[in-house]
Amino acid sequence: MDVAPRAIILLLTLVLPAVAQGQAQAGMPLTFNEALQQAASASGQVQGAVLDVRAKTLKAEALSNIDGPSVDLTAFRGRLSTDLNIDTSRLSGVAGGIESALPGLPIPEIPNSLNREVVTNLTSFGLVGMWPVYTGGRLDAVKGLASGMTREAEAERIEAEEKLATLVAQRYFQLLLAKRVVAVRAEVTAGVTEHQRDAAKLEKGGLISRAERLRADVALDGARSDEAQARSDEEVAQVALDRLLDARVQVRPGTPLFVNSLPVGTLQSFISTGMRENAAWKKIDSKRFQTEQALRLHGKEYSPTVFAVGNYNLNRGSEKLVRSNWAVGVVVAVPLVHRINTGKMISAAKLDQERVEVTARQAERDIPTLIEKNWRALENARIQFLSTASSVELARENIRLQSVAFKQGQVTSLEVIDARLNLARIETQRAQTAYNYVMGLAQLLEATGETQRLGSLAAAADIQLPLDSTP
Template identity: 50%
Template sequence: MNKLRGHALTLLATMLLSAGARAGDASAQGASAVDYAQALHQLRQVSGAVNGADLDWQAKKQQASALRGIAGPDLRVSGFLGRVSATLSVDTSSIAQRANPLLDSLPPLPGLNLPDIPNAISANRIVDLRSLGLTSVWPLYTGGRLQAVQDIAAGRAAEAGASVQAAEDDTAAILAQRYFTVQLAREAWRLRAAAVDAIKDHQLVAVKMERSGLIAKIDRLKADVAVDNAAREAAKSRSDLEIAQLALSRLLGARVTVHPVTPLFVHSAPVGSLASFVEAAMSSNVAWKQIDSKRAQAAGAVALQGSEFSPTVIALANYNLNRGDSVARANWLVGMSVSVPLVERIDRARMGAAARLEKQRVEVMADQAARDIPTLAESQWRAMEDARLRYLSMASAIALAQESLRLSQVAFKNGQATSIDVADASLGYTKSRLERAQAAYDYVLALARLLGTTGQPGKLLDYSRTASNIVELTKD
């Protein structure tokens, strides 16, 4: 019964691996091979964050463009058609005071009754009015207020443009994480599957040795357990790979499974000095573009509030054509309007103080960024170098683990080791290779973050092509 159970477990492990292999083949057949540059381009096309930021940028640019002619003249056509009821009233009280006594003193005339003169005479008139005219207003002097409005609008557009780059950098960081997580998961699954094959070979040897009486039944059962454990780990790593592929495909909005073809990589030598990356970050980090745009807006706000009590001079012109029944009369007007604010409902002094405080806040942000950006670049560069050195230093550990596995297998055949020794050696070999793949993954992600900090996330594929250490990709 126990022997049958052992064979059943072995069969189960074989079925699990076969199902994983078939799933891998189906995945490869239904997958779309995409390198990192293609994936980055595709993500920028479908990313809601990038597209939303781009639409906001386009809107802000349109607004800034709309204000370019704000200081020039405008021209309007105006018309009116209507009826006006007017009352005409004439004060005749002074005439009545003089004339009425005189009229009253006259002797009555036969057939003539003179009425008294009223104190006022009123008449209602209804007039139809029609007009058509051209009106122009041209601000000649506003104390710099119109220029300040233009500067604020331009600053808002520049800030929106910087937000687009920030969104692209953020999505590039997310893509690098998901893209190379698939590669790490694929490598883990291959290593786990290879471990199952190796332990299954050991299991076959254990079965033969048990039949020959060279080992006890418990050693063969331990080999069965090792196969089951390895099969479970392989099935879990296959599930992790499928989840990683699903996350990447959904990120890119792909209808089929995305199959990354850019491998994990590590350079044998540093790709650049710390000083060079810090210098690049200080000149190209998107935070500086955002700060510069906020500076422009703050300066415009200060100029706007500082000129609120300046006089405003506006040139006016009007040409009006009024048509009567048979006569056309042309009327025109040309002049200038000057206004100087004296007292307003808004406390302009406080508004100006607020604008100056906002400008100071932007400078405080700039000072903080001048400290944070090089610190961020340095931490990312050191994380990248740490991962690179870990990867390079693991070659000896892998060689040792591989030799330990070989010796344990030989010792088992000679009766000098147990199945547990072989399983432990196999596990150690797989673990060391997984740790090296993890180091390559950490290196690529640290490099991707560093390139994002320096404003050049699209160069990751170029760096992958110059790497001397590649985690080779094979079919699933």
Template identity: 30%
Template sequence: MKYLHIILLSLLAVHASAAQATEIAFSDAWQQLLKVSDKLQASAQEVNRAQAEKDAGDDLNLPSLSINGSYTRLEKPIELDLRDLNPLANLDPAALPPALGGALASIPGSLFVTPFTEQDIFRSSLQAMWPIYTGGRITAAQGIHAAQVAEKEQQHQLSTRDLFLQLVERYYAVSVSHSLANTKQQLVEALTEHADHAIKLERQGQIAKVERLNAQVALENAKVDYASARRQLEMTQIALSRMLHQQAVDTASPLFIVASSPSLPQLSQLTLSHHPALKLLEAKERQAQGLIDVEKGSYHPTVFLYGNYTLYEDDSLFSKVEPDWMVGVGVKIPLLSRDGRSGKVEAAKSALLQARYTKAQTQQDLSLLLEQSYRQLQQAEEEVDSLRLSLTLAQENKRLRDLAFSQGLSTSIEKVDAELKLSAVQTQQLAARYRYVLAYAKLMAISGQLDEFVGRARSAQER
């Protein structure tokens, strides 16, 4: 009876822990994870950043407008002395008539000086520049930004699929741990009853001491396994709870087997036409092609409109002569450059080829991964089907051993062996069903059918 008392206390502890946990369906767990996942939030911000950079690149088509101001101090003001100009510069006052020479000599020298600027110059103006032809570089740069947005979006999709598989693994690990703990619990209960019975039979002299010890040893081992199963259940629940950012959660959706296996050709078609990894590499190709166009555009001239409007200037003669505004058309033609344009074009071409080769390799890898996952699904399904017959055999064997032992026609060792075989088959079946769900989830994630898996999980819960 003391063994039964210990088991009851353990069961009460497990039930108390389970009562505090909130059951959640897989579909609800997935929606919760989409809301609280820090990984997805970080990935979404990558998309937002790329979109903002793309929006900034759209402004390359617009003109630039700026207000410029300056203060300049000259060594001395700019002045013009008329006596430095012909014919006064070559005029000899001694050669002139005395009256005329005297008249010129009496004129102050300051009257011959014309100031053009002050020594301190203040200026401000409104300047505009609008490129109207850049050899396709602006269009190429905008295309690169658009491709970068597509790349980040596909990376976000990949992160979503990876997180989905992680949720499937943790969610159904809780379900498996529950079933495993129940299996170990049933084994402990059966062996407890058998150990008590064996003690009574030994006292009555119907069985040997070794058979009673065998029953008790088997019970102790079963209790250790049951305690381990309960700890495993607690760890899986903690992992799921932390993933969903909740205190304590439990699963409500059971393991399931799909009635009809998915079509491998259809899965392959969906994968090779819509997988985010391939779309990401296509975006890489567009970026590399845009980089080629940018570098090639540096060989073309740049044509631009420009204008200037003076907002403030001093009252010097030079300011009065200078016009208040001006507009024009400019062109810049590159002849020689030391920025290595040809090398950059070749580097961009290499990047394009790299993206294409990587895409081809990724297609092969995805096809192989799809084939392997499909074979794993089939193998797990075959194991589940095979273990159904094994489970029936183990149950029947246990029933016969129980009956034979109660009639003294079977030993305690044979009865314990029957209990252990039944528990082992049940454990194997749980593992096979878990591997099936993981393989099915991987197939759905690779082919982009996450909603299909969620629907299957919901249907399994409703049955």
């Protein structure tokens, strides 16, 4: 092989992994919905809830035919010992008649009974069938309890997913907020750096004092420190999101911070939805159903039970006396005495039912209160964000005017720096308000059981903060 091809191969060997690593570090932009799906796959709590639903569903399906017939195949192989007792007392009269009719004929003496022990090798195959005809509704209650447990597991799965969606929203948009603050602080640093250079030129020209230039130097050091702190906060937010999503590369958010200029819904519409879809309310419904089934089960403890039964045995033995046998019939069982105090079990079931109803009445007050609290916080953030739109334009114009006036010696360095810090404060406040709006919306949707709407509302928002470093 020539030297040139070898050099090219060596260069590719060194460069390509570095390029691939750089791409991996950058990562692909991840929308909020994609981040939510990835977080759900990585969440042990959500995956555990999903497995619990599957397990409870299988158990309910396993009990779905509990009131149907059952057939068992039985087999036996061994030795059987039994005593046979045959009454022969009537044969004595027959023997006497024969002796009278045929004198001289030897007639053996016949005992009054014959006893014999029979020992045989026995092989038996059988079918045993049973069908509960009437159980007083107990088996239906058992199936109802299993169904209620499945519904409860499903409600817990929804609750886990709703809480996870709020947590993902918090970390996802907190990273965007941190990036936004970094962009604002970087712009402040760039502006103060330019101002410091102007101050140094003016000092050399004798137009400003050394103290004025030193104020610019101090402001530049402060801007750099604030930017470094903002970048540190961004790194912490990045790590928090990456670990929540169990990401192997850094996550790049693809859904920006947003605000809807118009309300996303009325308070009453959210309350109505929450009273249907709230995960805690669904859990209460499942508990209510379970307590009804438990009371139904315990209230029928003394009801009779009727079973249709059938049995067929194919017996094979070394003795011809062993033959096949079968039996069919109906079994009726009426409970008389229980080892468990049924009356107390019924009282306990009624208390469980009352406890669920007390919890339901409390939830009927708490859920609307929580929804209204989150809705008002959402509206306050929306109005606050919209009311500060003109402040940004005014602050930018003030910076331009102060910079021009400073070069003309009409204002001090401190006034220019204050103008830039004022713009940074306003833009940071607006970014924080947008984050508060998103989190208010996420918490409102969690309370109403609609967290799946957050991604679509973000995509349809008419106000979206930029994702890049441009403020």
